Amino acid sequence: MHVVELRFECFDNTTITAAEKTINGLLEAYRANGQVLGREFAVAFKDGEFRVRLLMPEKSSLAKRFNSPWVERALCELTDAKLLAPREKYIGQDINSEVSSSETPSWQLVYTSYVHMCSPVRNGDTLQPIPLYQLPATYNGDHKRIIRWQTEWQACDELQMAAATKAEFAALEELTSTSSDLFRRGWDLRGRIEYLTKIPTYYYLYRVGGDNLTSEKARPCPRCGNKDWLLDEALLDMFHFRCDKCRIVSNISWDHL
Structure with missing residues (x-):
């Protein structure tokens, strides 16, 4: 940057x-x-x-x-x-920030965290952020909706990382559940971006908790029940699951890595 x-x-x-x-x-x-x-x-x-x-x-x-x-x-x-x-x-x-993607990706994903200021749309081949203005406008001429979604995701992430109040559990529900409002809005935006760019676009679903590593690896896609979404090797050293039908990537629970 x-x-x-x-x-x-x-x-x-x-x-x-x-x-x-x-x-x-x-x-x-x-x-x-x-x-x-x-x-x-x-x-x-x-x-x-x-x-x-x-x-x-x-x-x-x-x-x-x-x-x-x-x-x-x-x-x-x-x-x-x-x-x-x-x-x-x-x-x-800026020496403290990431370099933006300059190549057309073979796939991309919607991913952010509370420590990131960059674009929430990432190159799936490198994880580098893709400047939003390089993409067709998502709604009403610009990208305000996905920036607003990013702000909400980061707010929930900061709450759950602080782990100091009961709000942590509500925030985790938004980050990890496919029935949450945050997921629904982000997943719909993901679909809009895929439609406009014609590039497969995935949504990162955060994961913590779970009983143990064995049960984590056996868990199905939470949206469609696909049991074959565990990858042989983690994508970008971060994403252990990918459901091509639902366009979701996720991680083995951080509690068991």
């Missing part, structure tokens, strides 16, 4: 309120399209201009060819706030 600084210069008198609303609207449009990552953006005012540093999947993430209709609209609204189009200053590659 890469870090860039955007600078917004005023061309006429404006107000902090007007500039704040317009700049934040643009940043949210970029985020909804997967062009910038993260949830919070610190916008500073100095020497007559507004500055913000952003984390992006690729060096070219803010190129016009990737803009959604909502990004284009937000850019036009800068004029109403008496702001010029942003100037980009490339800072460099």
Whole structure:
């Protein structure tokens, strides 16, 4: 991933309120399209201009060819706030994040965790994140729905990892059950992505618990009952199960690995 600084210069008198609303609207449009990552953006005012540093999947993430209709609209609204189009200053590659996928995958999967800021759509051959703006818009011109799903998944993951309240059990149910609302929305989004990209797309179903390793290996696909979804070798050293009918990958319970 890469870090860039955007600078917004005023061309006429404006107000902090007007500039704040317009700049934040643009940043949210970029985020909804997967062009910038993260949830919070610190916008500073100095020497007559507004500055913000952003984390992006690729060096070219803010190129016009990737803009959604909502990004284009937000850019036009800068004029109403008496702001010029942003100037980009490339800072460099982020050393603490993953490299985005640049190859067309033979398969892909929907996968995230509470420690990941990157795209929840991964290259199935390498597990590298695929920038969302490289995919056809999933709904209403951008990727807001899958980003919202990712935020919900990460919230549940953080609750169950903390293991400090009764909310842990409700969060685990959302992450591990094929009857949960979180699974249903994520699995439907997975299907939408597969339909648009024509690339087999799987959903990662988190797994903890279970009695022992033997019973874990014998458990069937929780959605269709397929008993032959255990793989001879784990995919990407992580996924021990794959059901091609249900488009689900899963792991042997982390409690028994």
